[in-house]
Amino acid sequence: MNETARGSAREQIAALQARMGETIIGQREVIERLVIGLLANGNLLIEGLPGLAKTRAVKAMAKNLEADFSRIQFTPDLLPSDVTGTEVYHQAQGAAEFRFEPGPIFANIVLADEINRAPAKVQAALLEAMEERQVTVSGTTHKMPPLFIVMATQNPIEQEGTYPLPEAQMDRFLMKVEIVYPPVEDEVEVIRLVRGEEQQAQSGGGGEKPPVIPQQAVFDARVEIGQIHVAEAMDRYMADLVQTTRTPAALSEDLARWIEIGASPRASLALDKCARAHAWLEGRDYVDPADVRAIVHDVFRHRVSLSYEAQGDGIGTDQVIDEIVKLTALP
Incomplete structure (x- = not known):
């Protein structure tokens, strides 16, 4: 295993989490989920009410990592080419040609802000890039960089002017992370943190910033994660959890009433x-x-469709997942 220039992969990723924690108060679990998404080479859907630091969390990761960052604000008038890029006609010294101008999707960390505000064609263009790790324009394929992750945010309460993602497209996100209101003690710390940042900006200070975490730390960590041992019993446990979402009647009448699609x-x-x-x-x-149970809600949250009966009874997806975990036998 290669060591990165400034310490092992584990030390570097731990430093990344710690630096993000200095910027995002009281959201330790959210930070951990963002890092897991980065290490697992998947894309994340982040949902939360306005002002809960969804955008700030993604920016905190990008700021402390050796990575190109781009933010796409999704709006109803956005076009697919605004995301992927397009062919542009160039003419100079008597010669003319079409050149590909890359869109904001060509970055290491892409923040797709309010993804449910863009129409279906734009959502499809983004999700194709996420899945295939490439974009095809005018018959030419353009590859994404080796380190590439999309973190999309959406607001759960606003319905006007939104285009909800279809279930098949939601399924392409590795995890759906929910951000909730912080406790009052953490909110006090948030007030002090932002006030301190404003004072620091006004004074022009800030001191010397620590070096960013190199991309190689992420690649080294992924190699180590690929060598993590998974017993046959654990494989069966994960498959059993998924199977329970498809055949809920075998374990519980309530689950059978609540789950529409597994x-x-x-x-x-x-x-x-x-x-x-x-x-x-x-x-x-x-x-x-414990590892499976720690992340099962984030993995299932956007993949299990509830019935109208569950919604009428006020049963949420996390409650259904709690029941799935409780009823599925441990290995």
């Missing part, structure tokens, strides 16, 4: 990737049930 095989693959990344962050070289 999770796809992508859920099993996501459980495996995220559980291994979680185990690595915990310093273990094997996956145990």
Whole structure:
């Protein structure tokens, strides 16, 4: 295993988490999920009410990592070419040609802000780039950089002027991370943090910034995560959890009433990737049930469709997942 220039991959990723924690108060679990998404080489959907630091969390990661960052503000009038880029006609010294001008999708960390405000064609263009890691324009294929992750945000309460993502497109996100209101003690710290940042900006200070975390630390961490041991019993446990979402009547009448559509095989693959990344962050070289249970809500949250009966009874997706975990036998 290659060591990065300034320490091991584990030390570098721990430093990245710590620096993000200095900027995002009281959202330790959210920070951990963003890092897991980065290490598992997947894309994340981040949902939360306005003002809960969704954008700030993604920017904090990009600021402390050796990475190109781009932010796309999704609006109803956005075009696919505004995201992917387009061919532009150039003419100079008597010669003329079409050249590809890359769009904002060609970055290491892409923040797709309020993704549900863009029409279906734009959403499809973004999700194609996420899935294929490439964009084809005028018959020419353009590859994404080796380090590439899309973190899309959406607001759960606004309906006017939004275009909800279809279930099949939601399934392409590795995890759906929910951000909730902070406790009052953390909100006090947020007030002080932002006030301090404003004072620092006005004084022109800030001191010397620590060096950014190199991309190689992420690639080295992914190699180590690929070597995490997963027992056969754990493979079966993850598959059983997914199977419960598809055949809920076998375990519970309530689950049968609540679940309309179960999770796809992508859920099993996501459980495996995220559980291994979680185990690595915990310093273990094997996956145990605690790793799976730690991330199962984020993996299932956007993949399990609830029935109208569940919604009428006020049953939320996380409550259904709690029941799935409770009823599925441990290995």
